[in-house]
Amino acid sequence: MPVREMKIDDLPQVLQIQKALAFQDWNERQFIAEITADYALCVVYAEAAQFNTNEDPRLRGDDILGYAVFHLMGPDSELLSIAANAPHQRAGIGTALLNAGLAHLDFAKGDKMFLEVREGNTKARRFYEKHGFEPYAERKKYYADGENAILYQKSK
Numbered sequence: 829m830p831v832r833e834m835k836i837d838d839l840p841q842v843l844q845i846q847k848a849l850a851f852q853d854w855n856e857r858q859f860i861a862e863i864t865a866d867y868a869l870c871v872v873y874a875e876a877a878q879f880n881t882n883e884d885p886r887l888r889g890d891d892i893l894g895y896a897v898f899h900l901m902g903p904d905s906e907l908l909s910i911a912a913n914a915p916h917q918r919a920g921i922g923t924a925l926l927n928a929g930l931a932h933l934d935f936a937k938g939d940k941m942f943l944e945v946r947e948g949n950t951k952a953r954r955f956y957e958k959h960g961f962e963p964y965a966e967r968k969k970y971y972a973d974g975e976n977a978i979l980y981q982k983s984k
């Protein structure tokens with residue numbers, strides 16, 4: 829299963845993905861705070877590195893192709909960040925990462941997942957809508973550059 833919990837050793841690659849996609853600006857300390865918070869779930873989509881044949885699997889390292897950060901708080905869970913490395917997009921990585929978080933929710937009991945996204949981030953909005961998220965509010969000029977945020981929730 830390529831989705832596993834994020835480790836501090838993964839951060840150089842996670843930060844590289846974030847930088848290349850330029851959709852968010854978390855620093856290493858923010859990621860470490862999430863990794864160590866007991867209410868947070870940080871996951872990566874990892875593949876065994878192709879050209880590293882070290883016999884000790886712990887030293888082989890992984891190629892990180894995507895990551896996601898959730899706050900899992902029962903009825904009010906939140907997706908804070910999700911990304912798939914650009915060359916690997918549209919191959920199911922985002923879906924696998926999202927499902928890792930959704931698996932912790934019990935929609936029959938009323939759990940919900942919330943998120944906010946830039947109004948112009950069509951790619952992400954199509955992705956969320958495909959997965960059953962519904963827009964429920966708009967925050968005008970929410971981002972520093974004046975772009976609106978669209979708030980989505982998934983309740984089933």
Ligand SMILES: CC(C)(COP(=O)(O)OP(=O)(O)OC[C@H]1O[C@@H](n2cnc3c(N)ncnc32)[C@H](O)[C@@H]1OP(=O)(O)O)[C@@H](O)C(=O)NCCC(=O)NCCS
Binds near residue numbers: 911919920924956
């Ligand atoms: C949003 C994101 C995580 C989706 O990841 P992904 O691995 O490419 O998504 P998947 O391959 O799992 O796509 C699942 C479905 O989402 C929708 N979708 C994904 N990318 C899409 C695109 N570019 N255009 C339209 N629909 C898209 C499709 O319905 C797709 O299913 P299909 O390929 O069978 O049609 C990815 O585009 C990304 O990293 N974007 C940049 C970072 C970002 O903006 N993150 C969200 C803000 S926090």
